[in-house]
Amino acid sequence: MRTIAVEEHILIEPLRTAMRSAPGYQPPPYSAASVDALADVGAQRLAEMDAAGIDVQVLSWSVTSGFTLEQLDAATGTALARECNDAMAEVVRAHPDRFAGFALLAWQDPEAAAAELERAVKTLGMKGVMVSGITNGHFLDHPGFRLILAAAESLDVPIYLHPAPPPPEVYQAYFGGLPAPVAGALSRGGWGWHCETGLHCLRMVVAGVFDRFPKLQVIIGHMGENLPFSLARADERLTPVATHLERSVAEYLQTNVLLTTSGYFTTPPLLCALLVFGADRIMFAVDYPYSANALGRAFLDSAPISDADREKIAHGNAERILRL
Secondary structure, rough: OOEEEEEEEOOOOOOOHHHHHOOOOOOOOHHHHHHHHHHOOOOHHHHHHHHHHHEEEEEOOOOOOOOOOOOOOOOHHHHHHHHHHHHHHHHHHHOOOOOEEEEEEOOOOHHHHHHHHHHHHOOOOOEEEEEEEOOOOOOOOOHHHHHHHHHHHHHHEEEEEEEOOOOOOHHHHHHHOOOHHHHHHHHOOOOOHHHHHHHHHHHHOOOOOOOOOOOOEEEEEEHHHOOOHHHHHHHHOOOOOOOOOOHHHHHHHHHHHHEEOOOOOOOHHHHHHHHHOOOHEEEEOOOOOOOHHHHHHHHHHHHHOOOHHHHHHHHHHHHHHHHH
């Protein structure tokens, strides 16, 4: 069974140096092994993929340590995004049968970002764009980002919405007063990341993003960032008051949002996601190197689902959505 993993991370030049040179840089809370794995885009990564039976990784830049291009001035951020996309294209060209890539953009200059997305897709062969969390305090429903969303819709490529650390004021309000390691974990993968990304999607719906861009596709990881479990409740409470929308809240999420399995390798969340979103809206991902390839593949193989659904999740949906 062909297996495509769609949320797999790298951190190489030029982004690696830019992050470390940024004012106030703090080393990310990753193990040395993860740092080394992020930097490897060759033999060792391919060997781990082979050992786990993963045929293709769709690569994205790891920018979840608190640094993003949006912290730079517009010209510098735009130039760095271009360099990063060129570097990603080189990685993919070295192993075109094993790697594909998502573009990186500097969203603070929407006109330049939209142009760079077009270049990244049409010239470099990128399969979409990944954005981490909010941009300078703004969610993707902000009017300033409409040029980029319009470009993604026109190019027929998805936006992968990845979590990011919360703004300082949110961190202090929700996680202040706790021991630093506990607060950090609770604000990120322990809970906070997933709730905020789910909220981000709901904001996009109620702000009318998908009425304005009805063909836009957004991908979210971690088995739907808590949305499958809570969608019925959200739909019940939001749809009656969101009278400006053309469809129900649930309908937008079930037609404009796709889920991946990244980092979630237990059966209950998968079954919930299948029941709420359906097998056509779920793609396999590991979240490498923060999760293990072998663990993700073993879960895919052993999940109590039909062979037809397994094929869709393993490769069919990624082939269709990303044109792989």
